[in-house]
Amino acid sequence: MASYVAAHPLPDIQVGMEWGPVQVEVTEVLNEQFLFAMEDYGSEYLPGQPTPPLAHPGTLLSLAMSGIAGFRPAEGWTGMHARDEVELVRPVFVGETLTLRWQVADLYDKRGRPWWVRECTITGADGQLRLRRRIHTAFQRDVSAEPAE
């Protein structure tokens, strides 16, 4: 049980901070794993079509979280994924190698809670943008935590 609550969940975070770039290949094995996870075997995601299979959106959104998923707020705080914005610019096909970058897009308070927005951009090997995602996280004090004296 936490006995200390930091004054702010993100004491060292500033707007504009960046993570990445990370390069990831969308392999057939990885994509098929998400077809299972999503129970979605639509023909557009499977081999055997005139064009390469599309990367499933689950694959892409999960990759977009991969570089930031391990982040932990300061002691005594819990983050909740509260809102998400996705802009689909170009399709991603199985076999593509993607470059992922993350940036802190915003920090603000709303209804008494701290929030932050992290933006992920995914580009293809041709340098063209494929997807942009803005992940909004709200923080609350841990239920088990006691306020710091």
Add this chain to the structure above:
Amino acid sequence: MTTTTTLTPEQAYHGAWKDISLPRLLTFSPHVVGSPDWPPVNHHTSRELAEHAGLKAPIAAGTQTESHVLALLGHLLGVSWWSGGALDLRFISPVYEGDRIRACAVLKSSTAKPFHAEFEVWCERDDLTKVAAGTAIYTESAGG
């Protein structure tokens, strides 16, 4: 696959019901099954950690719920959705292992040339309570 011309305003389109089972939660991971980094051990995948966090069961990532909405719109609009779609979704209720959910969309407005469509979208449990809700917009690109 439904084409854009067959979508009816105010009609609700539903994806298939999906079972949020532990195997589905474990495989919703950017790490390939069997690789050193798999399985991830967190409150999305571990009953023990979920219980420790005060949750009744492992909780599905919002990303997983959101992906069902994106996939439904891809099914409704075809491949063009992936080069002109936008989604704004708010997560309003947790989804736990054992829940069944489905994605839903209603066409609210559209124009023909260039094709532009706005949808109300949500994801619901089998008791029809919404777990996520928002809007989606498709705008046909200059290349069609």
